[in-house]
Amino acid sequence: MTGKGKAALLVAASLMAGTLQAATLDEVKQRGVLKCGVNSGLPGFSNPDDKGVWKGLDVDLCRGIAAAVFNDDGKVQYIPLNAKERLTALQSGEIDVLSRNTTWTSSRDTELGVNFAGINYYDGQGFLINKSLGVSSAKELDGAAICIQSGTTTELNVADYFRRNGIGYSAVVFDTSEQTVQGLEAGRCDVLTSDLSQLYALRIKLSKPDEAVALPEVISKEPLGPSVRQGDDQWFNIVKWTHFAMVNAEELGLTKDNVDGMKSSENPDVRRLLGLEADFGKGMGLDKDWAYRIIKLVGNYGEIFDANVGQDSPLKIERGLNALWTEGGLQYAPPVR
Amino acid sequence: MSSPVKPSAPPVKFWRDPAKRALLFQLVLLCAVAAFIAFIVNNTLNNLSTRGITTGFGFLDDPAGFAIAQSLIPYAETDTYGRTFVVGLLNTLLVSFLGIIGATLLGFVIGVARLSPNWLIARLASAYVELFRNIPLLLQMFFWYFAVLRTLPGPRDSLSLNDSVFLNVRGLYLPEPIPGSGFIWIWPALLLALVLAFWLVRFNHRRQDATGQRLPVWSISLGLVILLPGLTFLALGAPLEWNYPELRGFNFRGGMTIIPEFLALWLSLTVYTAAFIAEIVRSGIQAISHGQTEAAHALGIKDSLTLRLVIIPQALRVIIPPLTSQYLNLTKNSSLATAIGYPDLVSVFAGTTLNQTGQAIEVIAITMLVYLSISLAVSFFMNWFNSRMALVER
Numbered sequence: 230m231t232g233k234g235k236a237a238l239l240v241a242a243s244l245m246a247g248t249l250q251a252a253t254l255d256e257v258k259q260r261g262v263l264k265c266g267v268n269s270g271l272p273g274f275s276n277p278d279d280k281g282v283w284k285g286l287d288v289d290l291c292r293g294i295a296a297a298v299f300n301d302d303g304k305v306q307y308i309p310l311n312a313k314e315r316l317t318a319l320q321s322g323e324i325d326v327l328s329r330n331t332t333w334t335s336s337r338d339t340e341l342g343v344n345f346a347g348i349n350y351y352d353g354q355g356f357l358i359n360k361s362l363g364v365s366s367a368k369e370l371d372g373a374a375i376c377i378q379s380g381t382t383t384e385l386n387v388a389d390y391f392r393r394n395g396i397g398y399s400a401v402v403f404d405t406s407e408q409t410v411q412g413l414e415a416g417r418c419d420v421l422t423s424d425l426s427q428l429y430a431l432r433i434k435l436s437k438p439d440e441a442v443a444l445p446e447v448i449s450k451e452p453l454g455p456s457v458r459q460g461d462d463q464w465f466n467i468v469k470w471t472h473f474a475m476v477n478a479e480e481l482g483l484t485k486d487n488v489d490g491m492k493s494s495e496n497p498d499v500r501r502l503l504g505l506e507a508d509f510g511k512g513m514g515l516d517k518d519w520a521y522r523i524i525k526l527v528g529n530y531g532e533i534f535d536a537n538v539g540q541d542s543p544l545k546i547e548r549g550l551n552a553l554w555t556e557g558g559l560q561y562a563p564p565v566r
Numbered sequence: 567m568s569s570p571v572k573p574s575a576p577p578v579k580f581w582r583d584p585a586k587r588a589l590l591f592q593l594v595l596l597c598a599v600a601a602f603i604a605f606i607v608n609n610t611l612n613n614l615s616t617r618g619i620t621t622g623f624g625f626l627d628d629p630a631g632f633a634i635a636q637s638l639i640p641y642a643e644t645d646t647y648g649r650t651f652v653v654g655l656l657n658t659l660l661v662s663f664l665g666i667i668g669a670t671l672l673g674f675v676i677g678v679a680r681l682s683p684n685w686l687i688a689r690l691a692s693a694y695v696e697l698f699r700n701i702p703l704l705l706q707m708f709f710w711y712f713a714v715l716r717t718l719p720g721p722r723d724s725l726s727l728n729d730s731v732f733l734n735v736r737g738l739y740l741p742e743p744i745p746g747s748g749f750i751w752i753w754p755a756l757l758l759a760l761v762l763a764f765w766l767v768r769f770n771h772r773r774q775d776a777t778g779q780r781l782p783v784w785s786i787s788l789g790l791v792i793l794l795p796g797l798t799f800l801a802l803g804a805p806l807e808w809n810y811p812e813l814r815g816f817n818f819r820g821g822m823t824i825i826p827e828f829l830a831l832w833l834s835l836t837v838y839t840a841a842f843i844a845e846i847v848r849s850g851i852q853a854i855s856h857g858q859t860e861a862a863h864a865l866g867i868k869d870s871l872t873l874r875l876v877i878i879p880q881a882l883r884v885i886i887p888p889l890t891s892q893y894l895n896l897t898k899n900s901s902l903a904t905a906i907g908y909p910d911l912v913s914v915f916a917g918t919t920l921n922q923t924g925q926a927i928e929v930i931a932i933t934m935l936v937y938l939s940i941s942l943a944v945s946f947f948m949n950w951f952n953s954r955m956a957l958v959e960r
Contacts, residue, residue: 285759313921320619320926342619343925349688362816373816374736379913383634399817400633402918403907412711412907416720416735419816459618561719 253325253457253464254298254514256368265291266324266565269309272430273538273546274330275349283307287328288419289533290349290455293471296526297519311405313380317340322380326468328455330424332382337456346469346515348454349530351426351550351559353447354386357432360442364421367446371396376409376418378402386449394457411432413441424451429544467513474520476562477502478529480553488521502565509565520565530560569935610927623925624957626651632918634909638826647919653926654914655936661831661910662897668836669896670889673843676749680848689845699841703899706838711906719818720824730810738824739811746805750796757796796888827908831900839896846888882955890948894941901937911936 244507257301267275267287275285283305292302308324320342331337332350333345356375364370367390377384379402391398401407401418410431413421423431423446428532432438455472457465478484481499483491493501500506503524504517519559527533531553539544552558580586614621626648633643637653638660660755679684680691698706716735719725726736732739763786770783773937800807854877903910904917920929 314922315915316925320617320924337924338618339618342614342617371815372819379918382920385922388631388633390644398633400635401907402633402635402909402913404904404917408907413930415712417716460616463807 233354237445249403253461254467256297257325261299262306263295263298263326263554264306264308264324265294266308266310266315266318266327266329267291267330267400269311269405271427271551272433273300273434273542274345274430275309275328283414284537286350286537287330287455289527290328290472291310291326291476293523293527294468296516296522297467297471297474300509300522300526301515302526311380312378313404316343319343319456322458325464326455326457329428329459332424332453333452334382335458339496342459343456344465345454345456346465347472348452349472350426351404351450351454352426352451352453354422354449354451355382355428355447355555356442356444357413357421357423357427357428358444359413365511366490367444367448368394368396369389370398370420372398373420374399374401374418376403376412376421378406378409378423379404382449383423390448405432406431426453426538426546429546433543461516467515470513470520472530473504473522473562474523474528474536474565475530475533476553476560477565478524479522479531480555480562481561484532485524485526488524498564586738589645601858603782614927616743619924619930621925623928624752625846625925625928628923630919630922634914634921635907636828636909639901644748646758647923650919651911651915651932654909657909657914658900658903658911661828661903661908662833662900664832665835665839665896665900668832668894670696670890672836672840673892674847675793676840676844677847680844695841695844698837698839699845703834703836704840704902704905707830707834707902707906708739710833711826715830716824721813724813724818724896729809730870732811732813732818736817736823737826738829739818740822740824741808742820742822744807744809746807748802749803751798751802755795755798759791762794763790766790809821827903830901830906831908833912835896835900839892842892842895843889846885846892847881848886852881853884883952886948886952886955890952893898893944893948897938897940 245538246394259360265288267283267285270276271285272399273285275283275287278284288307290359291305291307295305298303306317310324310327310329314336315329315331318324320325326346327343328349330350332352333348337343338345350353356370370391374493375387375398377387377400384400384402386400387414401412406423406427409418409421411425412418421428421431425443428443432441432443435441455468457468477498481496481502482500483499488503492503494500494503497506498555501509504510504519505519510519513519514524528536534548534551535541539548548556548558550559552560554561579619581590601752611621629644630647630650631643632650632776634641634650635658638656639649639653641649641653676683676694679687679696682688682691711936717823718733718735721734721736724732724739763954766781769784770781774780811818811822811823858876858880859872867876900910901912904913907913916929916933920926923929
């Protein structure tokens, strides 16, 4: 084949981005930076602070992966995506991992070429409404105008819920959650519906947060978690175990501050997680202290929860379902062994 | 004596014959392009299947499950993705069509006003053009939507007219006509009136050619078109009821609703495109030699008739081709709807449907095909219109 012919084929191949069996880990290492798709602005989950540094629960997962791969949690390029763009960005290889409050559903998991690598936030959908309307239950919302973000499971759930209850509504659909808040404030809609975690986060963006109240109904299950492209099991494992390492660390009492001291621990679970006994990183193509790096640089699950959305944050969300299984919650990680 | 056989030229090798050679090259190129396309399609399908992404158009039959704020045909959440496509398409066509009408009317008025001898009117018209064509359309949409329409009062403090028309931040609420039995006879009456008016215009032409006299044909036609259906309506006992909007619970129920997203999009498209059309109209009029005006005046034709019968018909020949481009632009610009939440094709189909199904390639292909078809249809119609209006040499 001539040089020109090869070039033409290369161009053709790159039109449909990526090669067939991409080893994402090698690509990321070669590039020297992890491309992480995040929400374009959701306090507590991913939001740039006043210095332009990305902060949040979903952002910390990206930092965890970077810590495991590079031993440097700063080697992340954050790519803000809205709900409509996120899955296409992952499919097309624009990002290595999507860590952006995305609900795990069967169709996304099986039809879109996406693998969900765990659940870092158990959520459910609710309604935010102005106190002055005097509504105390979602069942009283017959005929209300509802602000929704387009391309979300939320949009589908709200239709199901109103149909199930035999009441009507009119949908006001916007591209970003920011716009839905503006719609609520301007009175374009009576109610804003979204995942509860988002409602808390969006409420503090209102000019008078105290005048808005969340209705008691939770109308759906919203398991939120990171996802990767199908067809690269090694990379899938790295993302999955980054989350599990954080949860295991919390269960074992390892924190950012005490992880160095805990190296002398006699507890075999701790020793295995920190890579002091046997090597559980090699199966993923990582160094054996991969989990140590995550804990040292980012922290355990409880720490990042409290700092971003829990008691140490403006959102003050209870652990609830997101407590460890040992505390009556759902966060449960398989053991390292 | 002549040689019986002409010495035939030695047969040219086909690769030396420029015509055949050109054909050959074109064939080779065509094959290469076809192979390239086949390769891309094959590669894409391969990649999609190795990545576990479902392909095909089967998703169009699946239930959509989401609501759409405005639809011209009945639509419920249980309808299919195929139907969301039709809903989005009709919404795009509606706003483009009304936008084209609004922009044309406004553009003609401003364009003519810019040439007005009245200093104030001319300056106001040029200020309009310079202001609106130099501000990006998206900003204008945000202006109308966020700065103007969002300042309207809430549903409980609506501005109301006669307690039947209401305006608030949720939109414009109008009484909806409900035709009763017998209303259907209005349509034949209207058709008859139109046929009569058409005949009258032709009769008037012939009469003017023969006798030089003119009837006030416009007022007669207008009277016909209004009176005939109107009298039928009364004769049938006014079989029409109105469904008035009423504030119940959170919102107005009943009547017709024009959503603010539509108003904002329509206003911005109209105002923005009108600025360009005004310039086209002005250049069209200025392309006509001033001698034409002077000649018409010399014949004693008054100003308004000069403009209508002499200048505009000639100017149209200059105006129509660039006008076509503006119509196409307006149609394509309507896809910015997604920025303010108007449920057009891009927002409903290339946005929400794409996202819920994940069928990016299929959905984008369909959407591109639709815009291409709309543009070609507009262009085809305008070219036909242009050839009708073009100078007929006699």
